[in-house]
Amino acid sequence: MTIHALSVSQDPRDPGFVQDPYGFYADMHRTSPVFYWRDYGMWCVAGYDQVNALLRDRRLGRENRWGAPLNHVESREHLHDFDRIESGSLLEREPPAHTRLRTLVNRAFVSRSVERLRPRIRALANELIDALPAGQPFDLLPSFATPIPLTVICELLGVPVDRGNDLLSWSHAMCEMYVPQRSHETELRANRASAEFGAFLTAHIEEHRHNGADDLLSALIAVRDTGEKLSDDELISTCVLLLNAGHEATVHQTGNAVKTILEQGGDPRRFLATPELAAASIEETLRFDAPLHMFTRYAYEEIDLGPVTLKPGEQVALLLGAANRDPSAFDAPDEFRPGRTDQKNVSFGAGLHFCIGAPLARLELQESLAVLFERLPDLTFEIPPRYRDSFHFHGLESLVVS
Structure with a gap:
């Protein structure tokens, strides 16, 4: 078959x-779960089994080992600050660098068990609901969906919550x-945001080296593994990744989940009345309407x-949203x-790039x-x-509701 x-x-x-x-995904499942998407200029995979397998396939990776993408001739000098932060990110590295970084971050992140954050999240949710305008419509995204993950990740990492608006602005520009x-x-906006974000974190990290705080940033500064530690650039990249990923997708998924649940009609409490029901319902919202629909990989081998x-150096797009609706993998998808x-569902990915913040997002x-x-x-x-x-x-x- 030709392209x-x-x-x-x-x-x-x-x-x-x-x-x-x-609807487009359903057409692709019927005709060809592997197809060439002309608007992106790359091959795409929509079927669940193949997406799940390719997410775990070490012949593919996030790291661009060829410089600019194939057929890309424009200079990236104007993206110097953005590329500097991306170059140290877990998301963009492969073994052995990824293995070292993930081990160090896991050692700090997992030690601060997310389960103990349940009371704080419930208290924060109640505080935000108390502050909603009585008897008036309101937008749930800025008034409820955004403050919870943003506050939690800031408090967990040890970043001032009162800088939340700056963090949101930088994150949106980079995404x-x-x-x-x-x-x-x-x-240009993304590069400027990266420079400002990096400068803020550089100063904040230096302050943290001497204040003895008990937070994730202090743990990341102190973490060691057989003599290895995070460099300053890796610290900044890790903090940016945790701050951005720690709220961006969760905000989207909160809105998507509320929309999905309300569209079912009836009393929404039936979906979340017990911890077991809540866990099952949230997992289904992640499958039904995921916050991230495309994740790309480079081929390292044929x-x-x-x-x-695929030839080495070519990119392939793994369509997570399509895989979650594959009729060959899910009954009545x-x-x-x-x-x-x-x-x-594959909403958090799979394999060595499985989302490090998945337990926190679910909680x-x-x-x-x-x-x-x-x-x-x-x-x-x-x-x-x-x-x-x-x-x-x-x-x-x-998401304007009343």
């Missing part, structure tokens, strides 16, 4: 596609780098995808079924939404929710 036989055109910024990519067809102005063989026996979602619907069981949409213009990071632009 043309399985070549598909679908503008990722088309409004209809942004609001509902699942825009992953949106298709980004502009030069977007790149890899047979079936209709095509377009139905919301908490507690389904075939629950095995935040379970506790915050249990409190939300326990306190506000009659929550209804004031305005029909719409997804923002971003395919990769799949989340609502607002």
